[in-house]
Amino acid sequence: MERKQAIETRLAQAGSRWDQHTGAVSMPIYQSATFAHPELGKSTGFDYSRTANPTRLAMEHALAAAEGGDQAYAFSSGLAAVDCALRLLNSGDHVIVTEDLYGGTFRLFEQAAKPFGIQPVFVDTSQIDAVQTAMQSTGARAIFVESPTNPLLKVADLSALAEICRKQDALLMVDNTFLTPYCQQPLNFGADLTIYSATKYLAGHNDVVAGAIVTARPELSERVGFFQNAVGAILGPMDSWLTLRGMKTLPLRMRQQQENALRVADWLCGHPRVTNVRYPGLKDAPGRALLERDGAGFGAMIAFEVTDAARVPHILKEVRVFLFAESLGGVESLITYPLVQTHADMDAELLARLGISDRLLRLSIGIEYVDDLIADLEAVL
Template sequence: MLDKTKIIPGLSPDSAVVHGYEGHDSRTGAVSFPIYQTSTYLNPGLGSNIEHSYTRCSNPTRSELENTIALLENGVAGFAFTTGLAAVLASFSLMKAGDHVVMSDDIYGGTYRLIEEIWKRYNVEFDYVDVGNPEAVEACMKSNTKMIFIETPTNPMMKVADIAAISKIAKAHGALLAVDNTFLTPYFQKPIDLGADIVIHSGTKYLAGHHDTMAGLLVVADEKLAERIGLILRTEGSGLAPFDSWLVLRGIKTLALRMKRHEENAIKVAAWLKTNKNVDKIYFVGDLENPSYKISKRQSSGFGGMISFTLKDVTKVEKVLCGCRMIMFAESLGGTETLITYPITQTHASIPKEIREKIGITDRLLRLSVGIEDADDIIADLASVLD
């Protein structure tokens, strides 16, 4: 649980990411928080109350990361998991047989697979709905609905859900609201301030930020939830290792700089794509014509760096994916390098074709995670394969 006395009060968001929770190691004075590469800890005496006893349960490097993300998300406690999906799984583990969960219909394919291939076996019911439409969410609620789980903006169609409106629906029905905040990070969006109970991240993405590690983070808004999630992490053994915790901590130090640059570049790239004769449609939250622009302006302080777009001609897909010199054709997002992804064969391959097509994930859709290179180089690379 966060000890507020350890936090430097009044820091701006740009300074808060640099200094994290303790920021330095109070045991040694080390300015770079150390990697406590140990599985166990000396017990000074029978019956003594020690902070850390076994790394599956807790580790100082992981705790610094957990407290840092809790602080940035304005929650009461944070938890660091081996992957983003392990964090999603921990939120599902709050459910029991007979419970019902309302999900975004446009979600990361791995989350969809987790539900369809594993969780449905446990007699937990899931319904998918367009969370951009609060009336549709309300219509899905049942007496056994225990959680609404949303991604906003959604992956890959960039639809934005009104977090405050959905939180009201969840509260009226006694359900939890979990928000996957991977695309915007707490630098641009703080779901707990808008009424969410749980915030989830694939820390693999913007938080770590360099395409060099996997991580998942989960933040809760109240102490009872913190106890339940803590028990799941310790008991299932899904906590993040010390070295990976340190990589994410180091990534977070530059989060403000990187998010601003990702966004600045994405605005330029989206504007350029919009005028390209071979591009049919773009999906970018920061595009004035995007139906989610207004709500996004109201609830977030930035648009992020993710753009999806469709090509007019499907035969050009391969050249765009494989022909760039700098932009890499690879899964994942949120790192320093610009990546281009083909959702139907990569991130969203596990979603059945008819459902994908209903949402708009077609064979002409590409997803771009705009990196922090020079925007002109990104545009030149795209021009070389599109024009």
């Protein structure tokens, strides 16, 4: 039996053996909308770039291989990927959704999917009993889970959620943006689809907006592939190439970002002007045991509260290493204010109930020298 290569090897060499004509080691960018046919009834395998494009296909193959999925499909953004996943449901279907998820995904469910009959039921998906009760009472056809959540970093038990789905013949869709296939492979725990904002860690350099779905089985691949082509929110060749290039260094970046994040989170825990530090890798973090059991890391996202909300404008203005920007997962460290940026579309009552307060800040830790990150926070706090 052929020896299975590690994710590092598969990603580093992704796309490198594609071009048999020239031997190009870097996957060529096929900036072509259409492809000429040799004759009637014959095709090179490529007809039109909405349906398939070689550069996009190389990126999709690399992601499917990294994740051990059946196929991967690349989209023009993470939200386009979420939108495609929801097309597997029918009007009138209920779907259990993580309650403190990315604000844009919340808006998509509430304002774009609901008018077409999808019924989201928002639940704390780190509480299995609550999910079970909601599944039984609504007869939901799917669970859409973010784990860890954005921004509160709650961790869900994916195996337990998969079991609940199996009993009810429902789909488990996991937004794995925060951990990536390097740290967590939800398909191994029974998920049907993983979904990515590839804008974040997969591409990794804050230079492209992209999304992806990885499917567990051929029948799901067929349906996702159909909607990718039929709806057409595909990733262009240049952006596919940028994402592919980013993915080659994903393991290296994730390792460094995690190491930095643990140091920053530990340091924040000891700061007198900081409370409620949330990082799943902290010794007493609620999700730590689950990630130790199921994953290969804790990611590099941190959330914390400052003791005085009045200090937030100063912090956001005066940081010199962190950049005050929304997004995450790139090599540059970012600081985000969820209340006014990523979660502005949630109503005040929900934000208050979830604990997304005017004192909450979110950090995406990059690959900089960690002492520079800590010094920057020390200066502004």
